[in-house]
Amino acid sequence: MKVELDEPKCVASGQCVVAAPDVFDQRDDDGVAILLEEHPGAELVDDVREAVAVCPAAAIRLVER
Amino acid sequence: MADVLTDTAPDTAAAVPEYPMQRDARCPLAPPPAVHGLRDGKPLSKVRIWNGSTPWLITRHADQRALLTDPRVSDDDLEPGFPYVNAHRAEIAPHTPRMITNTDAPEHTRLRRTVNAPFLVKRIEAMRAPVQKIVDELIDDMLAGPNPADLLTALALPVPSLVIAELLGVPYEDHDFFQRNSSIALDSAASPQEAREASGALAAYLDKLIGLKLENPGEGVLSEMAGRVNSGEMTRTEAVHMGVAMLIAGHETTATMISLGTLALLQNPGQLALVRDTDDPKVIAGAVDELLRYLTIVQTGVRRVAKEDIELGGVTIRAGEGMIFDLHAANWDPEAFPEADRLDITRSARQHQGFGYGPHQCLGQNLARLELQVVYGTLYRRIPTLRLAAPVEQLAFDRTGTTYGVACLPVAW
Incomplete structure (x- = not known):
């Protein structure tokens, strides 16, 4: 599983951090998402799917292989 | 009555329903019934608004998600065809500075990133203890005061x-001033x-405070914005308008969720018991x-305009045509939420569009969730006998505001 973050689209709502705190964080100065784990383990797949679903900017993609 | 009848619009207007629509007084918490008919019929339909124009009404959850993240859909209220909520909004649009509520990417993205920091998930979470203290003290005062009481004045508005x-870093002694002016600024009857x-x-007051913070920075968002004004990231005017917007956006909305949320739970005792x-904080969050x-609770719909032609479900939204996204219709869309008319706190409701959707989704949503988690997680536990002190039929619902x-929720315990 690979997570892609389209940073220019990010509006820093932080919803990914709420959904998947092990995979995402936010920059302190402007709240823009930080991808902590580009290849998260299978146990995090549900959290990442939720992050994709709740991102208001549609800035996160999950590439499953 | 006769005068009203003779003023009725010509028959041709009857085919296009008026918007906003009327709720059913017997189901005061449900969306207007006619909205369901539109959602479950044609994918998109037109409605007539206050100025006689006929924007598209978008009612389905999936359609709203697609369009509200589409770069051809504009939030710029100076674009021709923008479907203003009311005459006041139309009148002030040309005089309103460009801010996060009326711009598109990339300008919107730049502006939003200057105001996001206070709403970072971890910074909001750090406010949990202070918010709990505020709520605990207000409930202490409520229990020490008259019974029955108005939940709005005792808790929902002050929180x-x-x-x-x-x-923001605003002194508490100016609380009454704020409450009064933000209510009037929001009141569509004003x-x-x-x-x-x-x-x-409000703007003059915040401008004065920001002026003080420019010289003597302290705690709070106004100080941070003053810092960004000093560094040239935003202008002082932008900072003032953002301050006013945060105040207005976060006040009545949260108060309403506290009062109507309590009303909804009191009407659903099984859910209230849960x-x-x-x-479990996850149960409360759910x-x-x-x-x-x-x-x-936002009943005026999210307003947008098409900058280019957009095809959706066999319909073409033409460039320059307005769009209204009815959030309640989408949140009661059975395709997204089975048995949507049932309050079920155990369902997975995380993808609701109560805060809107797309890049303009509510800036304060993390703060709003925190406040509501603390209130819902505290009020009914501390006052388990809480009940309505007036029949629902006697409650005065605001059917015209944002x-x-x-206006008042009498409760007893």
Whole structure:
């Protein structure tokens, strides 16, 4: 599983951090998402799917292989 | 009555329904019934608004998600064809500075990133203890005061006022001033003159405070914005307008969710028991999102305009045509939420659009969730005998304001 973050689209709502705190964080100065784990383990797949679903900017993609 | 009848619009107008639509007084918490008919019929339909124009009404959850993230859909209220909520909004649009509420990417992205920092998930989470203290003290006062009491004045209105004051760094003694002016500025029954005066008074006050913070930075968002003004990232005018917007956006909305959320739970005692008896913060968090979905208090619809032609479900939205996204319709869309008319705090409601959707989704949503989690997680546990002290039929619902709520919620215990 690979997570892609389209940073220019990010509006820093932080919803990914709420959904998947092990995979995402936010920059302190402007709240823009930080991808902590580009290849998260299978146990995090549900959290990442939720992050994709709740991102208001549609800035996160999950590439499953 | 006869005068009203003779003033009826010509028959050709009858085919296009008026918007906003009327709720059914017997189901005061449900969306207007006609909205379901539109959602479950044609994918998109047109409605007639106050100025006689006929924008598209978008009612389905999936369609709203697609369009509200589409770069051809504009939030710029100076674009021709923009479907203003009312005459006041139309009148002030050309005089309103460009800010996060009326710009598109990339300008919107730049502006939003200058105001996001206070709403970072971890910074909001750090406010949990202060918010809990505010709520505990207000409930102490409520229990020490008269019984029955009005939940709005005892708890629902002061909670967001005090929390926003804390967030912005506004002195508490100006609380009454804030509450009064933000209510008038939001009240669609207020004349454009009154609304302008109230917004002006708030702006002047915040400008003065930011001026003080420019020289003596302290705690809070106003100090941070003053720092960004000093570094040239934003202008002082932008900072003032953002401050006013945060205050207005976070006040009545949260107050309404506290009062109507309590009303909804009191009408659904089984659900209330689940909230009252749990120790699990996840249950409370789920209840908050479900109540945000079920109540969807923003009743004027999210307004946008097409910048280019957009095809959707065999329909073409032409460039220059307005769009209204009815959030309540989407949140009661059975395709997204089975048995959507049922309040069920155990359902997965996280994808509701109560905060809107797309890049303009509510800036304060993390703060709103925190406030509601603390209130719902505390009020019913501390006052387990809480009940309505007036029949629902006697409650005065505001059917015209931006948010749908009650002016007063008498409760006893």
